[in-house]
Amino acid sequence: MKRLWLAIVVMVAGLVGSAALAQGVTLHISCGAVGNELALCKSESEAWAQKTGNTVVVVSTPNSSTDRLALYQQQLAAQSDSIDVYQIDVVWPGILGDYFVDLSKYFSQSDLSAYIPALIQNDNVGGKQVAIPWFNDAGLLYYRTDLLKKYGFSGPPKTWAELTTMAQKIQAGERAAGNSKFWGYVWQGNAYEGLTCDALEWVYSYGGGTIVDSKGNITIDNAKAAAAINMAKSWVGTISPPGVTSYQEEDARGVWQVGNAAFMRNWPYAYAPGQSADSPIKDKFGVEALPSATADGQHAATLGGWQLAVSRFSKHQAAAADLVKYLTSAQVETDRAVQGSFLPSRLAIYDAPQVEQQNPFIHQLKPVFASAVARPATVTKQKYNQVSSAFWTAVHNVLTGQAQANQALAGLKQQLTRIKGAGW
Ligand code: GLC
Numbered sequence: 001m002k003r004l005w006l007a008i009v010v011m012v013a014g015l016v017g018s019a020a021l022a023q024g025v026t027l028h029i030s031c032g033a034v035g036n037e038l039a040l041c042k043s044e045s046e047a048w049a050q051k052t053g054n055t056v057v058v059v060s061t062p063n064s065s066t067d068r069l070a071l072y073q074q075q076l077a078a079q080s081d082s083i084d085v086y087q088i089d090v091v092w093p094g095i096l097g098d099y100f101v102d103l104s105k106y107f108s109q110s111d112l113s114a115y116i117p118a119l120i121q122n123d124n125v126g127g128k129q130v131a132i133p134w135f136n137d138a139g140l141l142y143y144r145t146d147l148l149k150k151y152g153f154s155g156p157p158k159t160w161a162e163l164t165t166m167a168q169k170i171q172a173g174e175r176a177a178g179n180s181k182f183w184g185y186v187w188q189g190n191a192y193e194g195l196t197c198d199a200l201e202w203v204y205s206y207g208g209g210t211i212v213d214s215k216g217n218i219t220i221d222n223a224k225a226a227a228a229i230n231m232a233k234s235w236v237g238t239i240s241p242p243g244v245t246s247y248q249e250e251d252a253r254g255v256w257q258v259g260n261a262a263f264m265r266n267w268p269y270a271y272a273p274g275q276s277a278d279s280p281i282k283d284k285f286g287v288e289a290l291p292s293a294t295a296d297g298q299h300a301a302t303l304g305g306w307q308l309a310v311s312r313f314s315k316h317q318a319a320a321a322d323l324v325k326y327l328t329s330a331q332v333e334t335d336r337a338v339q340g341s342f343l344p345s346r347l348a349i350y351d352a353p354q355v356e357q358q359n360p361f362i363h364q365l366k367p368v369f370a371s372a373v374a375r376p377a378t379v380t381k382q383k384y385n386q387v388s389s390a391f392w393t394a395v396h397n398v399l400t401g402q403a404q405a406n407q408a409l410a411g412l413k414q415q416l417t418r419i420k421g422a423g424w
Contacts, residue, residue, distance in 0.1 A: 023053035025316045027323055029085040030059045030072075032306065034249055035269040036340040041087075044335070048326040054319060064248055065089050065193040069385060072096060076311065084314040085323055088131055089193070090122060090305040091377035091384055097125035100309040104129040106321035114330070115345050122378065123307050130309055132328050133345035135336065137304030138372040139201050139290055140365070142256060142264040142274070146284045147174070156288045160205070160231055163263060163291050167239040170262040179260070184239030186252040187265040189232075191396040194248055196375060196388045197302040198265060199395045202228035204300040204373050206293045211391055212376035212416070216424050220391065221413035226405040228293070229398050236399055245399050257281060265290065267304060271359055272341035287361045289368045303372035305345070337362055343369060380424045390415045 031041035038060055045056035059082075061068045069092065075083060076099040088096060104112070107129065112120055119133035141163075143156045147170050157163035167184025174182035188194035204210060208225030212218055236244060241255070249266055256264040257273065259280045264270070268287075275282055289299040308327060310320040326332060333344040337355045343362060349355060356363045377384040394412040397403040403411075 021052055021054075021322050022316065022319055024055075025319045026055040026057060027084045027314075027316055027320055028057045028059050028082060029087070029323065030061045030068075030083050031087050032063065032068075033060050034063055034267075035253070035273045037269065037342075040336055040340050040342075044327055044332050045323065048323050051326075052319070052322065056323065059083060061087075063250060064190075066385075066389075067192075069095070069193075076313070079313045081311070081313045081315055084311055084316055084320040086309045086311060087134065088307050088309050090119075090133075090137075090303065090307065091193075091375050091388070093123050093125050093130050093307070094377060094381040095385060096309070097128065097130040099312055100130040101312055101314075101317055101321070102128045102130070103132055103310065103321060103324065106318070106325065107132065111325070114348070115328070116347055119305065119307075119345055131307035132309075132324050134306050134308050134328055135333070136343040136345055136369060137267045137269075137306075138301035138343070138365075138369045139197060139265055139304070140268060140287045140301065140361075140368070141290045142266055142270065142285055142287050144170075144262050144281065144284055145286050147262050156286065157263075157291050159295055159297070160202075160291045160293060164231075164235070164239060167262050171239060174262075181260050183241050183255060183261050185235060185263040185265075186240060186244060186247065186255045186261045188247055188249055188252060189236070189240075189245040189396070189399055190248050190251075191245075191392055192248065193388060193392070195392040195395055197304060199229065199232070199391065200302045200373060200375060201265075201290055201300040202232050205290065205298055206231075207298070210373060210376055212380055212387060212424075214376075214379055216379050216420070218413055218416045218420065220416070221409045223406075226409055229395055229405045229408075232395075233398050233401075233405070245396065259284075268341050268343050268362070270341075271361060272339065275341075275359075287365065289365065299368070301368050301372045303374045305343070380420075383419055383424055386419045387416060390419065 042058050045058055049056045115133050123131040151170050153166055157166055171184040188198050203225045206224040206228035208222055208228055209219040211220045252264050253270045255261050292299045308324040310317055314320050333346055334349050334352055336342040337344050337349055338358045341359045350363055350366050380387045394408040398405045398408050
């Protein structure tokens, strides 16, 4: 009898809990700030706050995924309650999962089934739903339609060799016409997580694998991977600025959006600001899958994206989970796809008419997004950041002329073997 009463009390408390959320609570959410990201996070959080009678403070964090991870690790290791909702990278659930609450307490199976299944799975660590997917990312090639036409090209390049030739020709032409700041191709070459993403695209498109394969074998020390990295090295100081080896996403977009680059590798977020009313390149660019090594070769887009997680140290976990539910709702995700060109974590929104009208590439490039290549985070678990850091350092050493690709990859293999130890 006592048990039955207890069960009823728990049930009623649960119902009350979901129907009447606490009011007057102040939540802190960490958000990224590339393109329109911070402005959107602020307005969406504010809308939830108004609706529920709570307050949300948006904490802006470093744009570099690597720096953001270090900051989060500091906060969470100190069991700090200063951030309730964390925006986390798709490669972090294995690294940070222990610090987050199991969101299946707040999201029903039917709620969860609305999100892309592979992402839900990615955010489930050992049966615990440590995060909810918020937006998806995939590396893309941005190209200037007006300049391609001006220099007699019928469409974007299919291979890296074509991209190189086209970039050379356009760069030479634009410089001869007086723009000494013009470059052929901008991308992310800084020593950080972004370089892991760019370099994985080069390597994978050359048939050089994914650094560590899905069984946990270290595969990066191979001739195709070395050829891919050598190709990128040949761009530095020729079709790409020497400073590209310190570029992150927003640095590349800075050069691109003022009209000083023919091609750019970036994530979908760069589309919306490029199309803003005051953008010099508005209606002058398109996006496509990144090139492959050969005409019939494989294109590669690294899978990126961000999730929302609730800290175990938050004093307001139910309210925080409700904010996550709101931010990942169909309505908010549709709005983010329209206003920020963020790829939804809900499949249904890719075909929404307002999304198609404003940012048609989201619908058109669905197959590219669906076949995006994952970094080896699931298999290397808590060691992923060490693996990635060793990889981007080796690649950066080649790009900056401090090592030959084949030597750098042989050294990387040894280092990864040490990191792996007895197993991942
Ligand atoms: C983007 C991706 C993320 C990746 C980062 C690297 O934000 O969504 O997954 O780690 O870029 O710079």
